[in-house]
Amino acid sequence: MVEPHLRESPEERSAGLEVDLHADVVAALDAEDRDAIRASAGELHVADLADLIEQLGHDGRRLLIEALGSDLDPELLSELHGPVLTEVLDLIGPREAAAALSQLETDDAVYVLNEFDDEQQREVLAELPAEDRQALQAGLAYPEDSAGRLMQRDVVAVADFWSIGRTLEYFRREADLPDRFYEIIVIDGERRPVGTLPLDRMLRTNADLPIGMIMEPAEHLVPVDMDQEEVAFLFQQYRLMSAAVVDRDGRLAGVIMADDVADVIEEEVEEDAMLLGGVAETDIQETVWTTTRTRFSWLFVNLGTAFLASAVIGMFDAAIEKIVALAVLMPIVASMGGNAATQTLTVAVRTLATRELTAANARRVVVKEAMVGAINGFVFAAIVGGIGFAWFGDWELGAVFGLSMIINMIAAALAGVLVPVTLDRLGVDPAVASGVFVTTVTDVVGFFAFLGLAALLLL
Amino acid sequence: MVEPHLRESPEERSAGLEVDLHADVVAALDAEDRDAIRASAGELHVADLADLIEQLGHDGRRLLIEALGSDLDPELLSELHGPVLTEVLDLIGPREAAAALSQLETDDAVYVLNEFDDEQQREVLAELPAEDRQALQAGLAYPEDSAGRLMQRDVVAVADFWSIGRTLEYFRREADLPDRFYEIIVIDGERRPVGTLPLDRMLRTNADLPIGMIMEPAEHLVPVDMDQEEVAFLFQQYRLMSAAVVDRDGRLAGVIMADDVADVIEEEVEEDAMLLGGVAETDIQETVWTTTRTRFSWLFVNLGTAFLASAVIGMFDAAIEKIVALAVLMPIVASMGGNAATQTLTVAVRTLATRELTAANARRVVVKEAMVGAINGFVFAAIVGGIGFAWFGDWELGAVFGLSMIINMIAAALAGVLVPVTLDRLGVDPAVASGVFVTTVTDVVGFFAFLGLAALLLL
Numbered sequence: 001m002v003e004p005h006l007r008e009s010p011e012e013r014s015a016g017l018e019v020d021l022h023a024d025v026v027a028a029l030d031a032e033d034r035d036a037i038r039a040s041a042g043e044l045h046v047a048d049l050a051d052l053i054e055q056l057g058h059d060g061r062r063l064l065i066e067a068l069g070s071d072l073d074p075e076l077l078s079e080l081h082g083p084v085l086t087e088v089l090d091l092i093g094p095r096e097a098a099a100a101l102s103q104l105e106t107d108d109a110v111y112v113l114n115e116f117d118d119e120q121q122r123e124v125l126a127e128l129p130a131e132d133r134q135a136l137q138a139g140l141a142y143p144e145d146s147a148g149r150l151m152q153r154d155v156v157a158v159a160d161f162w163s164i165g166r167t168l169e170y171f172r173r174e175a176d177l178p179d180r181f182y183e184i185i186v187i188d189g190e191r192r193p194v195g196t197l198p199l200d201r202m203l204r205t206n207a208d209l210p211i212g213m214i215m216e217p218a219e220h221l222v223p224v225d226m227d228q229e230e231v232a233f234l235f236q237q238y239r240l241m242s243a244a245v246v247d248r249d250g251r252l253a254g255v256i257m258a259d260d261v262a263d264v265i266e267e268e269v270e271e272d273a274m275l276l277g278g279v280a281e282t283d284i285q286e287t288v289w290t291t292t293r294t295r296f297s298w299l300f301v302n303l304g305t306a307f308l309a310s311a312v313i314g315m316f317d318a319a320i321e322k323i324v325a326l327a328v329l330m331p332i333v334a335s336m337g338g339n340a341a342t343q344t345l346t347v348a349v350r351t352l353a354t355r356e357l358t359a360a361n362a363r364r365v366v367v368k369e370a371m372v373g374a375i376n377g378f379v380f381a382a383i384v385g386g387i388g389f390a391w392f393g394d395w396e397l398g399a400v401f402g403l404s405m406i407i408n409m410i411a412a413a414l415a416g417v418l419v420p421v422t423l424d425r426l427g428v429d430p431a432v433a434s435g436v437f438v439t440t441v442t443d444v445v446g447f448f449a450f451l452g453l454a455a456l457l458l459l
Numbered sequence: 460m461v462e463p464h465l466r467e468s469p470e471e472r473s474a475g476l477e478v479d480l481h482a483d484v485v486a487a488l489d490a491e492d493r494d495a496i497r498a499s500a501g502e503l504h505v506a507d508l509a510d511l512i513e514q515l516g517h518d519g520r521r522l523l524i525e526a527l528g529s530d531l532d533p534e535l536l537s538e539l540h541g542p543v544l545t546e547v548l549d550l551i552g553p554r555e556a557a558a559a560l561s562q563l564e565t566d567d568a569v570y571v572l573n574e575f576d577d578e579q580q581r582e583v584l585a586e587l588p589a590e591d592r593q594a595l596q597a598g599l600a601y602p603e604d605s606a607g608r609l610m611q612r613d614v615v616a617v618a619d620f621w622s623i624g625r626t627l628e629y630f631r632r633e634a635d636l637p638d639r640f641y642e643i644i645v646i647d648g649e650r651r652p653v654g655t656l657p658l659d660r661m662l663r664t665n666a667d668l669p670i671g672m673i674m675e676p677a678e679h680l681v682p683v684d685m686d687q688e689e690v691a692f693l694f695q696q697y698r699l700m701s702a703a704v705v706d707r708d709g710r711l712a713g714v715i716m717a718d719d720v721a722d723v724i725e726e727e728v729e730e731d732a733m734l735l736g737g738v739a740e741t742d743i744q745e746t747v748w749t750t751t752r753t754r755f756s757w758l759f760v761n762l763g764t765a766f767l768a769s770a771v772i773g774m775f776d777a778a779i780e781k782i783v784a785l786a787v788l789m790p791i792v793a794s795m796g797g798n799a800a801t802q803t804l805t806v807a808v809r810t811l812a813t814r815e816l817t818a819a820n821a822r823r824v825v826v827k828e829a830m831v832g833a834i835n836g837f838v839f840a841a842i843v844g845g846i847g848f849a850w851f852g853d854w855e856l857g858a859v860f861g862l863s864m865i866i867n868m869i870a871a872a873l874a875g876v877l878v879p880v881t882l883d884r885l886g887v888d889p890a891v892a893s894g895v896f897v898t899t900v901t902d903v904v905g906f907f908a909f910l911g912l913a914a915l916l917l918l
Contacts, residue, residue, distance in 0.1 A: 022819070047696045055819040171662045181659050182641040182700065199658040200640045203630045236725070237506045239718045241641065241700070258717040259698045265724050266695070270809060273732035277805025278798055284810045284824055292831045295802050299835060302798045303842065306791040313790070317783040324776040327786035331772070331902070332765040334790065339737055339761045343754050346736025350729055351743045360481070360514040365743055372751045376758060383762065443790070 022052045029060050037067035050079030053088070054285060065091045074100035078108035083285040085115045094120070098127030101136070105178075106153045107260065110139035114149075147231050148224040150264065151245040151254030154178045157185045160194055160212030164202055167211060182257075185244045186215045191251045193218045193244040221246050224253050231256060232264045233355075272349055275431035278302070301436050309334070309443035316451035319459060325392045326454050329384075329401055333450045336380060337408035337442030344369050344416025345438050349431045352424050366417050373413025377406035396458055404450035408442060415441040481511045488519050496526035509538030512547070513744060524550040533559035537567035542744040544574045553579070557586030560595070564637075565612045566719065569598035573608075606690050607683035609723065610704040610713030613637045616644045619653055619671030623661055626670060641716075644703045645674045650710045652677045652703040680705050683712050690715060691723045692814075731808055734890035735801075737761070760895050768793070768902035775910035778918060784851045785913050788843075788860055792909045795839060796867035796901030803828050803875025804897050808890050811883050825876050832872025836865035855917055863909035867901060874900040 024043065028036035041049055041064065053061055053076075065072065065088055072092065077100055080088060089097050101109045101124065113121055113136055125133050135153065142148025156177060158167050167184065171177065184202070186195040195215030205214050220234050222245045234240060235258060247253040274280070278298040286294075313320070313330070320327050348365075351357035357365055385402030389395050415438045420430035483502065487495035500508055500523065512520055512535075524531065524547055531551065536559055539547060548556050560568045560583065572580055572595055580599075584592050594612065601607025615636060617626050626643065630636065643661070645654040654674030664673050679693050681704045693699060694717060706712045733739070737757040745753075772779070772789070779785050807824075810816035816824055844861030848854050874897045879889035 026819075045697060047698075051814065054815060055817055057823070168662060171659075172664075177659070177663070180657055180700075182657075198639055198641075199662065200630075200636070203627060203658065203662075204636070205631075235718070236721050238504060239506075239721075241639075241716070241718055257700070258721065259694070259700055262695050262698075262717065262721060262724055265721055266728055266813075269725055269728040269732065273728065273735065273809065274805060276732065276736060277801050279802045279805055284806060284815055284820075284827075288827050288830045288834070291827070292834045295799070295831060296835055296838065298802065299795060299798055299839065303791070303795060303839065306794045307846070309794075310787045310791055313787045317787060320786050321780065321783050324780050324786075327779050327783075327789075328769050328772045328776060330786075331790060331793065331906075332762070332769055335765045335768075335902075336758060336762060339758055340754070342736050343738045343757065346733060346738050347743060350732065354725075355510065356513060356743055358514055360485075361743075364516070368743075368747050368750070371747045372754060375747070375751045376755055379755065380758065380762065387766070443794075447790075 022048070022055075025049075025052060025064070029056070029063055032063065034067040037064060038069075038071055041068060042071065046073050046075045047079050049073075050076055053080065054084050058087070061087060062091055070096075072096075072100070074103040075108075077101070077112045078104055081285065082115060083287070085112065086117065086120065089116060089120055089124075094123035095127050097124050102128060102132045106135055106139055106254075107149065107151060109136055110149060113140060114144070142224060145228045146224065147222045147226040147228065147245050147256060148253070150228055150231060150260050151222075151224070151256045152178070152260075153254045155185055155244075155252060155255045156181045156183075157187045157191070157193075157252055158197075158211055160186045160188060160210065160215065162211050163207065164205060164209055164211060164214075165207035167202070168207065183242050184211070185252060185255065186211050186218075187252055193221060193246060193252050196242075196244065218244060221250075222256060224248070228264045229268050232261050232268060235261045236265065268353070269350075272353055272431040275429070276346060276349060276435060278435060302439075305436055305440040305443065308440060309447055312444055312447045313451065316455055319451055319455045323397070323454065323458060325388075325394070325397060326451060329388060329397075330447055330450050332384065333401070333404050333408050334443045334446035336405060337412040337446045338439050340373060340376065340409050341412035341416040341438045341442045342435075344373070344413050345420060345434050348417045348420040349434060352420060352430055357421070362421055366414070366421070369413040369417045370410060373409045373411075373416075374406070377409030380409065381405045397454070400450065400453045400457055404446065404453055407449040408446040411445040412438075412442045481507070481514075484508075484511060484523070488515070488522055491522065493526040496523060497528075497530055500527060501530065505532050505534045506538050508532075509535055512539065513543050517546070520546060521550055529555075531555070531559070533562040534567075536560075536571045537563055540744065541574060542746070544571065545576065545579065548575060548579055548583075553582035554586050557583050561587060561591045565594055565598055565713075566608065566610060568595055569608060572599060573603070601683060604687045605683065606681045606685040606687065606704050606715060607712070609687055609690060609719050610681075610683070610715045611637070611719075612713045614644055614703075614711060614714045615640045616646045616650070616652075616711055617656075617670055619645045619647060619669065619674065621670050622667055623664060623670060623673075624666035626661070627666065642701050643670070644711060644714065645670055645677075646711055652680060652705060652711050655701075655703065677703060680709075681715060683707070687723045688727050691720050691727060694720045695724065727812070728809075731812055731890040734888070735805060735808060735894060737894060761898075764895055764899040764902065767899060768906055771903055771906045772910065775906075775914055778910055778914045782856070782913065782917060784847075784853070784856060785910060788847060788856075789906055789909050791843065792860070792863050792867055793902045793905035795864060796871040796905045797898050799832060799835065799868050800871035800875040800897045800901045801894075803832070803872050804879060804893050807876045807879040808893060811879060811889055816880070821880055825873070825880075828872040828876045829869060832868045832870075833865070836868030839868065840864045853917075856913070859909065859912045859916055863905065863912055866908040867905040870904040871897075871901045 024040035025037060028040050053064060056064065077085065101112060104112065113124065116124065125136065139149065182199060184197040185193050186197055188194050195218045197211055197215045201214060220238055220240060220243050222231055222234065222243050224245055224247050234243065241258045243256050244252055245254045245256055280294045348357060381402035384405055385398040388401035389398035419437045420434045423430040423433055483499035484496060487499050503511065512523060515523065536544065560571060572583065575583065584595065598608065641658060643656040644652050645656055647653050654677045656670055656674045660673060679697055679699060679702050681690055681693065681702050683704055683706055693702065700717045702715050703711055704713045704715055739753045807816060840861035843864055844857040847860035848857035878896045879893045882889040882892055
């Protein structure tokens with residue numbers, strides 16, 4: 001299973017995944033041979049099977065799910081996303097889905113349930129035994145993207161006065177432990193976490209000692225309602241492998257593991273990237289209609305700013321009528337400003353997210369960006385000024401071209417960092433709105449500076 | 460230490476970090492009170508101290524490092540980045556640095572050493588005892604961003620025929636084990652990993668059994684030269700907490716833990732975001748000059764494409780001279796196309812990276828994006844057509860405006876997905892070059908369609 005990952009280029013890689021992992025299933029699907037489908041799908045790791053399902057068309061999915069029938073691994077559901085997940089649920093029906101959910105860990109079951117629409121949720125919950133239903137409803141009660149949604153509820157918690165020997169005994173007898181755990185959470189009489197005991201330390205020390213004596217004091221406790229972005233920050237900053245989650249009374253509610261956080265980290269960075277690109281969601285599984293709607297709103301905002309910019313141009317139509325070269329060159333000033341601003345903006349948004357850019361060094365960063373903008377501005381002013389002169393044989397035009405380039409590059413640098421920093425101060429996610437503001441600034445300043453100077457100096 | 464992370468808005472958050480964690484140190488620095496600096500810095504987690512150092516100016520850094528003196532925690536170095544790290548090294552000098560490195564785990568020491576320039580590396584290596592030097596040189600020999608750089612070398616490996624009891628004995632006696640481990644790697648006679656044994660399972664089973672009987676078979680072995688992006692994929696896809704790393708002969712070389720991978724995941728997604736924003740590096744610590752140079756090259760490429768677009772405008776200067784409204788409206792067509800293309804491009808690049816977009820579903824995605832582009836194209840055609848008519852009272856102009864909008868929105872959608880997919884097929888990172896291509900397409904098509912149709916129909 002490792003082999004395909006040895007390949008270098010992403011293309012070969014996914015091709016590798018295709019060929020090495022998916023080919024048999026795809027072949028069996030083409031042959032509509034249900035036994036072969038079941039057999040070959042069984043060969044795949046559930047995560048790879050999920051990828052395959054998301055890459056198949058609707059018919060392929062139906063055929064595969066129907067062929068799997070009761071062989072369907074519950075874990076598969078927690079590996080699927082959005083529209084595909086709901087599609088699969090419709091295929092297996094609420095009873096099957098409920099059976100599957102009751103076999104998943106709470107956090108995974110809650111994730112799956114949360115992807116369903118309200119009616120599907122009701123149907124599935126109705127099928128569940130009361131106990132499971134309450135557990136899942138409790139999980140759904142936590143705000144989305146909160147620690148409560150990430151944590152798993154079954155935890156190995158031991159009283160601080162227990163001896164290591166007694167704890168080891170407990171492990172051997174107790175059947176109902178989580179499948180996998182790496183640390184023991186040490187609790188006091190009120191079930192408040194007071195420390196953690198990594199298993200390896202337990203193995204290295206004398207069995208008579210009470211756990212309270214060798215545990216590590218509980219440092220990074222996570223409140224159930226902490227935002228998952230905060231949780232990810234804690235795990236990265238302090239290199240945690242797991243963290244105890246506490247309810248509002250400080251009592252142990254669950255535990256979050258490093259592998260749960262990996263997805264959050266990707267999600268959060270990806271979210272910024274998407275927002276900067278003007279898209280609200282990644283999911284390539286969404287329907288044409290949903291995608292169109294989500295894209296539309298951002299484009300509509302952009303249309304407004306674009307008309308604002310062209311209104312600026314309209315102010316100088318007389319100048320353009322006299323010197324058409326202005327119409328030919330003006331997009332260059334705007335475009336260079338837009339790109340310079342996007343560069344600064346991208347860095348600002350990311351460094352704000354990673355907290356490299358803070359109140360403490362904001363001023364220094366602004367000054368630096370302005371200097372970078374100014375330097376590049378002068379360099380490009382020389383370049384475009386020369387080209388403008390060479391092209392239209394008019395040195396005054398070249399001068400206006402270069403001068404406006406300097407102005408817009410500095411404006412771009414300032415907007416690129418000041419806009420996100422300000423939004424951040426106001427508690428607005430800088431990734432969301434920055435793009436529009438910033439490019440509006442560079443368009444308006446670019447056109448106004450270039451055409452305005454031209455009207456002043458060339459007419 | 461958790462408290463500040465409870466706050467919601469990023470601004471409050473970093474402010475919180477400031478106030479709650481950094482204030483005392485900053486105050487002591489302002490007072491230039493070395494004892495107070497040492498004391499308050501000692502209160503901070505090394506990761507928070509590193510953040511503070513990166514936010515200080517040069518003088519603050521010097522004062523802090525000098526005040527810390529021999530109290531400086533070696534771990535601090537592995538928490539610092541690029542320019543700040545080299546600055547700190549210059550402050551403490553090669554002998555101190557060597558002493559610090561020899562106390563770090565190999566992967567961290569190699570990371571630090573790698574950030575130094577060649578001369579600093581030579582100086583530090585010269586100060587190290589031969590054994591450490593060889594270990595670090597071996598680490599540096601692995602390609603950058605490879606598994607060999609990520610792994611830590613001291614591993615708990617046990618022969619498959621050992622009994623659990625014997626292994627536990629070994630843990631109690633052996634002093635020289637890693638500080639922290641969660642799984643045992645089970646090896647055969649040739650030191651090849653044959654399985655892993657999570658500690659919790661070991662604690663739950665009978666001490667007489669040989670490890671080979673209860674281990675989990677080794678599934679996801681990581682070759683030393685595997686790219687870190689691949690490693691991150693393996694960890695996320697199969698939810699690994701740790702993975703054994705093998706040399707070219709399949710022998711155990713080290714182990715990678717989930718918390719090492721968290722940074723890689725962020726790094727890789729961030730890299731895409733940066734490249735899409737036209738920046739090669741994030742580091743806000745870089746000097747003005749370095750930053751200017753790295754930004755320049757991308758802007759220069761953009762300048763070329765901008766002139767290409769304006770050359771297209773130049774072809775129609777006669778038309779613009781007659782109808783100035785063309786110059787006023789043409790940036791809107793280009794800008795809307797550019798934004799629509801960026802939306803599609805952003806999704807395509809990310810889904811290629813996460814392997815949601817593969818050879819298997821590429822055609823479906825292209826068709827879908829084209830449809831989305833067409834639909835939005837028609838909607839915006841109606842809007843801008845109407846506005847164009849209302850603004851200039853010329854329905855033919857409005858028609859040309861709308862028609863070119865449809866053309867450019869479809870071109871944008873196609874370019875937005877076809878360009879990255881093609882680059883990916885060619886083994887080029889689609890995030891690097893896509894932006895330029897795509898916006899060039901939308902500028903050229905936008906201006907050509909709008910002005911060309913105008914020249915045909917309005918003159």
